[in-house]
Amino acid sequence: MIRYPILSNDATVGVTAPSSGVPVELHHLLHQAREKFQEQNVQVVFGETVWTQKKAKSADAKTRANEFNQMMQNDNVDVIIPPWGGELLIETLEYIDFENIKEKWIVGYSDTSLLLLAITLKTGIATAHGTNFVDLRGKETDPTTAMWKTVLSTEVGSSVVQYSSPFYQKEWKHGNPTPVVFNLTEKTEWKTISCKEQSLKGRLLGGCIDVIRHLAGTPFGNIQSFQQKYIHDEPIIWFFENCELSTTDLRRSLVQMKLAGWFDHCSGVLFGRSEANHSVGDYTVEDVYWDLSEELNVPIIYDIDCGHKPPQVTLINGAFAEVTVENGKGKVTQCFRS
CATH class of the missing domain: 3.50.30.60 (LD-carboxypeptidase A C-terminal domain-like)
Incomplete structure (x- = not known):
């Protein structure tokens, strides 16, 4: 049977980088996203890996896996949202403690989806393919992206409906973000x-x-x-x-x-x-x-x-x-x- 975590209103967000971290020149994206969460009275806990990036990864495989394992087993962290994806998350899989993974949501896409799928296949715990942490830094959140909270708050046995977006982004324009980040x-x-x-x-x-x-x-x-x-x-x-x-x-x-x-x-x-x-x-x-x-x-x-x-x-x-x-x-x- 599939086991579903549930997101509470006072959930604490843990941010760790099992794939790529954020280079120094982009640390402001992390601060902006944290401030947005804090405006909603949501606490954010950063791991050390989010602040570093070298040789296509935030840290060596064991360091990344250990930090993820610690956040998964930390009762004070309710949901884990990596800053973004990357390239080499696959290096960490042999060090992930699948036997002791707790029922809490993990959210992300791109390289993060490798970890999400592996966890669901190995443990039967549902995982969420959706937004990255840094993409939640806007003054507003578009209605399609904003549904992540509603989806993750759905109770076992209940249903949730989502609809296709009205408009999408053709290309990234990092130097020209809109109030919802995307163009x-x-x-x-x-x-x-x-x-x-x-x-x-x-x-x-x-x-x-x-x-x-x-x-x-x-x-x-x-x-x-x-x-x-x-x-x-x-x-x-x-x-x-x-x-x-x-x-x-x-x-x-x-x-x-x-x-x-x-x-x-x-x-x-x-x-x-x-x-x-x-x-x-x-x-x-x-x-x-x-x-x-x-x-x-x-x-x-x-x-x-x-x-x-x-x-x-x-x-x-x-x-x-x-x-x-x-x-x-x-x-x-x-x-x-x-």
């Missing part, structure tokens, strides 16, 4: 391979495909064991976002996952918007989606609010979901059932 200029449109209305149901699992693909074939990516032990072979809805992969690399990754059995009992696949997906020759990302849909015989929904083109809905690894798309608009209903 939301482009009209959002969720799409389906069938070009028709679509609805699918199943347990959510996923993350940044660039990194979670590396769990296949390891002790941290045993999908078959997770299906049998925690969800009793219920169908899975996979959600992916692509940070840097070309269309052929994306295709290779999906084929590897299929061969590893990750798509057994799959009821559909969701793909987030992406700045990557660069075509190789005339092989486009739509071709990738078509190939996968035909092989798995499942619906494909793409350009959803997930990943590096914010904002994004908060998707819970392990939750039962119904996802519908009609006239370019999306709706995600998540039920926190065991």
